[in-house]
Amino acid sequence: MVYFAGLCIFILISLVGAYPVYKTKGKEMKKDKKSILLLLGSPFVSFILCTLIYKLTCTFTVSHNNYLPWLSLIICTLAELFAVNTILKSKHTAIIRRFFVLSVVLALFEIFLCNYTSFTTAPKIETLDTSVIQSKGNVACENGSLIISSDSSLIIDEPPSYTRAVIIEQKQAYKEAVNPVEVILGIKDVTQSLNYESVRDRLTPATGKPLIMSITPYKKLYSVRIGYGGVTEPLTVNAIKTANAVPFSFSFLRFFVLFAMIGFVIIVQEKNWSNILYRSKNPRQRLILQCIALICTIAASLWLCPEKTAAYDPEVRNTADPYAMTFDAFQKDQMYLDLDVDQKLLEVENVYDRTLRDESGAFAYWDLALYDGHYYCYFGVAPVLTMYYPFYWISGKLPTIAFASFIFCTLAIFFFCQLIITIVNRFIRHCNFLILCLAIPTSVACCGVFYVLSNSNTYTLPLAAGLCYLFLCLWTGITATMSRKMSKRIVLLILSGVSLSLCAMSRPGMALGALILAPFYLQILLAKKQPMKYKISQAAAFLIPVLLGGVFILTYNYKRFGSVLDFGQTYQLTVSDIHGNSLSLMSFFPMVIHYFLQLPRTRALFPYFEANFCVIYNYGKYTYLADTIGVFTYPLIPAGMLLMPLTFRRIRSAFSLKKWFIILCFGISLMIAWQDFCLGGAITRYVIDFLPLLVILSVLVLLSAVDIDHGSKTKNRICAIIFAGSLFISFLLTIGVRDSILMKYHSEIYEAVENMIVFWK
Known part of the structure; x- marks a missing residue:
């Protein structure tokens, strides 16, 4: 299927690229064999290169994503554009040539450098049975999955000897907001056989994507521990896999970000944009600056x-929001907050000394101003006047x-x-x-x-x-x-x-x-x-x-x-x-x-x-x-x-x-x-x-x-x-x-x- 998709892409690019050349130089092309070879050979060689790399990753990596159609689409398109512009002697030939070289270099960089730990002569991957996984903490086993309810750890004793990567398929239960979970991977090997040595530490939202962490044990690997910290919602571990190499993954995000950044530099150099002078009265430049300002604002x-509003009730005291309490005080025609003061607090020799307050056992609202037997909000009043009041007049609620x-x-x-x-x-x-x-x-x-x-x-x-x-x-x-x-x-x-x-x-x-x-x-x-x-x-x-x-x-x-x-x-x-x-x-x-x-x-x-x-x-x-x-x-x-x-x-x-x-x-x-x-x-x-x-x-x-x-x-x-x-x-x-x-x-x-x-x- 992958080869078929890639072949279709190649044929489509070749036909689209050949049309403008035939339209412009149809008669000359019959005698110019070099142009024909350039027009058809550039995308063909590029496609063959992509195919060979794809076969290489299929054979010598644990797993791979289906990147060939997209990568071949990019590289073949740039190769065809370069060929067409060369034949037509376009002024954009130099830029497209550099783009083509850049795409090939970045593809090789992504495959052989960013994924160098994925290559191995005999790829192996194995899904562990949950029955061999020990647990410490609040962990339950349901239908072959592990449910983690609080900070806990999973221990894998005597993992496969070839283990060089641990893949965890997990998902955290959440509605709108997600609390990221810290996952710490520890191992015991010949260098540290009694205590776990932490070798990987990741912060993950655990939204369903596999978490991949590599390890490099010395000689024999005795045990692996997966520690979870910051767990506030139930987290389900559906599967834990071990592999002898990190699964191959072509990052198109990294590829396109680098391509966009370096490509922009290429355009600046070729078009000599680096010497453009800013003219405050130039409408095009002013529009570009305002677009940048708009992007920053957005x-x-x-x-x-999502929590944009809070209901206002004069009988309910929102102690978590001093600005809402200030609004409430203004609504009641008073300067002080409508909060009761513990009488023990007023008897403290120096109520502003935290040690004396704590020793008295008196209840005190944290970080409010206490003066003359009343609580006040010492924060600026402008947010109340310019945000809370207009918001209340419009919606009947407070922000x-x-x-x-x-x-x-x-x-x-x-x-x-x-x-x-x-x-x-x-x-x-x-x-x-x-x-x-x-x-x-x-x-x-x-x-x-x-x-x-x-x-x-x-x-x-x-x-x-x-x-x-x-x-x-x-x-x-x-x-x-x-x-x-x-x-x-x-x-x-x-x-x-x-x-x-x-x-x-x-x-x-x-x-x-x-x-x-x-x-x-x-x-x-x-x-x-x-x-x-x-x-x-x-x-x-x-x-x-x-x-x-x-x-x-x-x-x-x-x-x-x-x-x-x-x-x-x-x-x-x-x-x-x-x-x-x-x-x-x-x-x-x-x-x-x-x-x-x-x-x-x-x-x-x-x-x-x-x-x-x-x-x-x-x-x-x-x-x-x-x-x-x-x-x-x-x-x-x-x-x-x-x-x-x-x-x-x-x-x-x-x-x-x-x-x-x-x-x-x-x-x-x-x-x-x-x-x-x-x-x-x-x-x-x-x-x-x-x-x-x-x-x-x-x-x-x-x-x-x-x-x-x-x-x-x-x-x-x-x-x-x-x-x-x-x-x-x-x-x-x-x-x-x-x-x-x-x-x-x-x-x-x-x-x-x-x-x-x-x-x-």
Whole structure:
């Protein structure tokens, strides 16, 4: 059947390829035997090559997938296109020839390198009887299958001596979300005969696809243990097979990804696209950039959780959602949450000391603010005002935290893409268009918005709202200074001021990032050619919404805590007494270590690195520490900071707007980072308060460094590698979050990426 399919493909390609040649050069072809041989021989030789490789894999591998028709289709089509274009002397001949060579090389790479462990002289595979499999833990045997209900292990004593691979056919019971299961393979052999040595560790959604793990025992294999961790739903093991080699599997995903990436590079080289200049008024280029922005925005849908709404009942207290409780408090015309306070709690000498709270035996709601005998939510109120209330008015229900975070993050991605484009339009005259196209998704990936999506919870919702409003504030603010129409400028400035107020109501520390707009607005106020009325109207358009928002925040603080500057953080019932946190210059250097230099740590599971937990024991006081990813994890950030002096050297004027914009991005980032570390500690979500500013700085500096007037092909390539590397690292960190929405609802993405990258099973 396979040969028949391949033969049909070959005949079809030959006929389709011969038609245009016959139509164009029918008479000449009768005398030109070389053209006939080229036209018919190219796909024929390609088909014979595919057939020989297929027969080789059939004979010397344990098993194989039916890849011949598809592989022959690709290679034969490219061979025929090359022959046709050569005969017709087409300008596309060079590209197609390189595509043909690339397809053959990638096919050989996939077959003989990525699947090198699959070849053996005498393929063997055997399905083990469940009766010979021992179990430890909660394991039941039903109809020849093993049902695992919790963390357990399966033991295979005296497996076949030829065993070099274990194939597990299993499926986990789940409805919508799936909790990935960790499978650890251990063996006993001559080198370790008493204890099991763990040799493979995989994280799998167990959705029905066989899990393949290879082993390399020394001399005699005594026993194999399959350990299961993180089992929350019943998992059915239908069969366990052993083989003397890893089953052959041609990965079309890996083939096409590599083909697309290298093929794009080939087209860029042949078409000389690397020298295309970005023109902000070019409609085609603007459309391409907006399509990239749209793709980045749509990518957020992978984190869309099915639980979008929650019913609101004034008599039911949703203690899992402090924003819903704040909404409930507003509905009841009160500032404090409608929660009862344990009287024992009020008798504790220092209720904010966790040790004293625990010793008293009093019940306390975790991480809410307790003040004057009432509970308060110290998180920003903007999500309640701008998401919960509109959602309730429209649907009569409240959004879940995950859905509210998704909406804010989706908007934040779109606004950030527009912000990057606007900054490039404002500051860079000659920008490489292809590198700009790569810079947009990289900046989105590195700004922290996907971390927020992956970790949607009580603590990240203010981040999501803050990012959304900060990006909108910066985008509309810079766009306003570039607009020539007075009416449009006023509207944009009002929108920028409102967004800044909402950012401050979401996460006050993050709102400091809007200070990078200061040089733009000072330039307007100091413009000598503009009348005073013109300046006052623009200043009022921005400042009035900011002042009104500030008055609201101060009044809200006063009504809750009796002080206009008290946001309630010091009254948290959390791991320590927040009153002990204060600004200190001595904390600057630990901040640099944790927020900038702390790189990810390694782990056993793909992608083999994750957020790091590090203690340097030189703080002089208690400091809250958790898993943190330093900004130098992304090559984009250190590269941008290192190239800042080069950018300044090209700017002659001391009062250059671009120069002060970069300085403020860097300086305000340090200020926010220092403040967050002193008052909060070290955790990844604090890094996101200033990470977008460093991303903006780095993108601007790198794109300036490869300016067409000063750049070179080498600089362009280095810049592209930096952007691509940062994008890849961010992608791996994002899909590797075990408890994320992406892992639960789209675990096939994680599994596909792992199988594509990790070809050594």
